Amino acid sequence: MLGTTTQVFAATGETTQNIPISSEIIATYQVTIPAVPSFELTDTVNSVSNTITLDNLTAAGAVSVEASVSDLVLVGTEQETALSNQRLTTTIAADAETPVKTSSFSLTNDDPTKSIEIATTEERKNNKPGKYTGTINFKLNYNEAAAADDLAE
Numbered sequence: 001m002l003g004t005t006t007q008v009f010a011a012t013g014e015t016t017q018n019i020p021i022s023s024e025i026i027a028t029y030q031v032t033i034p035a036v037p038s039f040e041l042t043d044t045v046n047s048v049s050n051t052i053t054l055d056n057l058t059a060a061g062a063v064s065v066e067a068s069v070s071d072l073v074l075v076g077t078e079q080e081t082a083l084s085n086q087r088l089t090t091t092i093a094a095d096a097e098t099p100v101k102t103s104s105f106s107l108t109n110d111d112p113t114k115s116i117e118i119a120t121t122e123e124r125k126n127n128k129p130g131k132y133t134g135t136i137n138f139k140l141n142y143n144e145a146a147a148a149d150d151l152a153e
Contacts, residue, residue, distance in 0.1 A: 027059035027142050031107070034116060039072060039132045047119035052094075052138070054107035060145035062106040065138060067092050069101075069118050072132035088120040090134065106143075 034050035041048070054063055071087035091099035094114045099121075105114055118136065 026144065027057060027061060029057040029063055029142065030055045031063065031065075031138075031140055033138050034136060038075070039118065039134060040130075041072075041120070041132055042129050046121070047117050049115060049117045052107070052114050052116055054109070054112040057109050057112075060109075062108045062143050062145075064104065064106050064141045064143055065094075065114075066141075067094065067103045067105075067116065067139075068137045070135040070137070072118075072120060072134040074128055074130050074132055076130055088132065090118055090120050092136065093117045093119070 032051075032053045032055065034052065039048045052065065052067075057063065069090050069092045072090050073087050091101060092103045093099040094103050094105040094116055096115075096117075097103065097105075099117070099119055103116075107114065116136075118134070
C-alpha cells in the first residue's frame with residue numbers, strides 16, 4: 001500500500017478494511033528497444049550493434065535503463081547443434097562503455113539515443129560462425145528531475 005500505514009487488530013471472525021490508493025501519472029514516454037531475435041556472428045566479428053531510443057518524454061527528468069543479456073546459443077542443423085550447442089558468455093555495453101553483464105544508463109530528452117553492443121569474448125575456437133539466439137532484457141524506470149531548490153543547495 002503506497003504511503004499508507006494502518007493498524008490491524010487480531011479479532012475473532014472476519015475483518016475487512018478498504019484503503020483507498022490514489023496515484024498520479026507524472027510523465028509518459030516511449031522507448032524503442034532492439035527487437036533482434038537472432039544474431040549473426042562471423043569468424044571475424046564477435047559483436048552486434050543496435051540502438052535504444054527515447055521519444056516523447058512529457059516531463060523533465062530521465063528514464064533509467066538497466067540492460068542485461070543472456071548467453072548466446074548457436075542454432076543450426078541437428079548435427080551442428082549436437083556438436084556445438086553451447087552458450088557463449090556475452091556482455092552488453094552502451095555508447096562504448098566497458099562491456100559488462102548488466103549495463104546501466106539514462107536516456108533524456110537532450111540525450112535520447114544510446115548505441116547498444118552485444119559481444120562475446122569467447123575464444124575463437126568456441127565462437128563458431130553462424131546464427132545465434134539470445135535475449136536482451138530491459139528494465140525501464142522514470143526518474144523526476146531534481147527541483148531547482150535542491151540543485152541550489
